[in-house]
Amino acid sequence: MPASSPSDREMHTETELLLPWYATGRLDAEDRKTVEAHLSQCEACRALLAEELALCEAVIAMPCPTPAVAERAPVPGACPEACSEAGSEVDSESRSNRRSGAFSEAFSELAPTPAPSPVSMSVPPAQTQDRARRHASGGWARMRHSLSRPRKPAVFLAAQAATIALAVGAVYWKAPSPAAQPAPYRTLSAAAPAADTAVAGNMVVVFRPSTTEARLRATLRDVGAQIVAGPTSADAYVLRVAPAARDAALLRLRADSAVLLAEAIDPDRTR
Amino acid sequence: MADGHVRHAQSWKDDADAALIARVVARDQGAFQELYDRYRPPLTRFLTRHTRRPAMVEELLNDTMLAVWNQLAGFEGHSKLSTWVFTIAYRKAARALERNDDPVDTDDPDYGASDAPGPEETTERGQTHAALRQALQRLSSDHRTVVDLTYFHQMGYREIAEIMDCPVDTVKTRMFHARKYLKKILSGTSPDWL
Numbered sequence: 201m202p203a204s205s206p207s208d209r210e211m212h213t214e215t216e217l218l219l220p221w222y223a224t225g226r227l228d229a230e231d232r233k234t235v236e237a238h239l240s241q242c243e244a245c246r247a248l249l250a251e252e253l254a255l256c257e258a259v260i261a262m263p264c265p266t267p268a269v270a271e272r273a274p275v276p277g278a279c280p281e282a283c284s285e286a287g288s289e290v291d292s293e294s295r296s297n298r299r300s301g302a303f304s305e306a307f308s309e310l311a312p313t314p315a316p317s318p319v320s321m322s323v324p325p326a327q328t329q330d331r332a333r334r335h336a337s338g339g340w341a342r343m344r345h346s347l348s349r350p351r352k353p354a355v356f357l358a359a360q361a362a363t364i365a366l367a368v369g370a371v372y373w374k375a376p377s378p379a380a381q382p383a384p385y386r387t388l389s390a391a392a393p394a395a396d397t398a399v400a401g402n403m404v405v406v407f408r409p410s411t412t413e414a415r416l417r418a419t420l421r422d423v424g425a426q427i428v429a430g431p432t433s434a435d436a437y438v439l440r441v442a443p444a445a446r447d448a449a450l451l452r453l454r455a456d457s458a459v460l461l462a463e464a465i466d467p468d469r470t471r
Numbered sequence: 472m473a474d475g476h477v478r479h480a481q482s483w484k485d486d487a488d489a490a491l492i493a494r495v496v497a498r499d500q501g502a503f504q505e506l507y508d509r510y511r512p513p514l515t516r517f518l519t520r521h522t523r524r525p526a527m528v529e530e531l532l533n534d535t536m537l538a539v540w541n542q543l544a545g546f547e548g549h550s551k552l553s554t555w556v557f558t559i560a561y562r563k564a565a566r567a568l569e570r571n572d573d574p575v576d577t578d579d580p581d582y583g584a585s586d587a588p589g590p591e592e593t594t595e596r597g598q599t600h601a602a603l604r605q606a607l608q609r610l611s612s613d614h615r616t617v618v619d620l621t622y623f624h625q626m627g628y629r630e631i632a633e634i635m636d637c638p639v640d641t642v643k644t645r646m647f648h649a650r651k652y653l654k655k656i657l658s659g660t661s662p663d664w665l
Contacts, residue, residue: 256622259618261600343507343537346533460569461566
């Protein structure tokens, strides 16, 4: 290595740092010129480049550890073929094939099918496995379902909440009743809350896992919110606050250190 | 590798054309499905590599794409669309990891639950894959993500810095240390890997 002067050593170091992107052809013209000027006079860096290319090829060729995806058998951790394919599916033909598969699945899922098994909310390992299976069988279908609802993004969580509510069956609760608004009764296994504006949630909130129940209650009281549904499998709660107070409530919740996410889910509302 | 560079492994990463973006902004679900199909494979891989929790990947993917659906109107094109989308995915993954106490899915065969070689690992190529796989899983998630974004997703260091919200020098040094470690592991396990 002819790194005899400080400048040479700097060039050598800089070249070594840039080699991965030189190998992948992702350097801009100036960086590329720097690297090539140094490579032309540094044998050590040329050897490093050869290693770099081999390492890059090896990483690209590795089977991808992706989980089962939408149109594949939904068995997490047991899909080397699907994983491998997902990792290398970069050509337009395979994309096209997968896309048509996703379409098929989307529409088959929208057709009447037996209800899914109830989701266990009390056994974490089973929940994890079950969630993985549900996810694996959903993909675009779930996404499409979310888009087709007359709501904005956070309604995805609300939809999740409704699904969980149906799964847990005959669970009833009485929401707390702030003075300003009488608390309505609502069965979680009842019809979709969207049809009932009196009890429909208008925001979704996720608290930090470390939030105590007392803190959660205090936060809800503080903003005058009632729980409409939840917690979902993603630990989200669908809440309702008086429409006029919602913006202020959202601001306060977002500023609260115990809150990870607070989003409006009103259909005519933009983010 | 004809010109001394690795051929791009990706064709998906060509950014969506303006017409497609405009259609999605106009709430065209067909256009959005096209975008979804384009990003699902690379995002699935990216999220799996980064989180090492396959069970949460699909949810993160959909959360990411819902954010794209709802926020694309605000995308001003200062970066590539792919950089913007990966940035959303990275942030969502980071938040999910913050609040997720589940252990990494060590049952996933690609996460080296067993040291015993599988049938495919008896070949030299298989041994290299196995060694590389185990070496990758020993890297921190940030180092592993830089490696994956650089080699597999073929992103430049500036794009990676934007996605991971860190200085470009951090990306360079993470990559430097990661590949030094990977080369050491590969050389020790399979002398002929090069």
